[in-house]
Amino acid sequence: EAGVTQSPTHLIKTRGQQATLRCSPISGHTSVYWYQQALGLGLQFLLWYDEGEERNRGNFPPRFSGRQFPNYSSELNVNALELEDSALYLCASSAGRLSNQPQHFGDGTRLSIL
């Protein structure tokens, strides 16, 4: 069974540009989560999508947005990139909305802002 896949592995952008990160969940999983792992800050929750709807978002500005497609894959868009957006962005999927369902993570996209 294929795990969560993310693309690209690395992404280099400059300030003010826009970035799009992609995630394919494990087959059969309907929920997708996005987290930011910045150096020294641990993992911060960004967004949660389930069945095509945004269910919750973390404490991030509106320039962080995303969507979930009918096949449950997801993309994260970051507009007007700032230097502090440099981080590892992790996507996770789970089999449903119940909190006892573990989240399974991809290897992440490393976004570097120059």
Place this chain on the structure above:
Amino acid sequence: GDSVTQMEGPVTLSEEAFLTINCTYTATGYPSLFWYVQYPGEGLQLLLKATKADDKGSNKGFEATYRKETTSFHLEKGSVQVSDSAVYFCAPGGSQGNLIFGKGTKLSVKP
């Protein structure tokens, strides 16, 4: 709000030593509890979980028991190996569907 506190480390142990990584949390209700491990350059892998009080999760020699009365979920292993060197994250399920992560505990095991 929901939060988790775990020792940040780094923790350095010799091979075959006993490992304990403490984790306490604050969360609404009785969340499911997870430990994740992140090896260098990789994403997070689920290590173990417990979904209700007194449950013991175990995997690869690691164990953790859901202690409702102390809101704790300490990770233990009786004999660590060099290959266990990684960052370990305690993660209770948050009230809004997401996992709550601390900064993780970096473990280095020396031969």
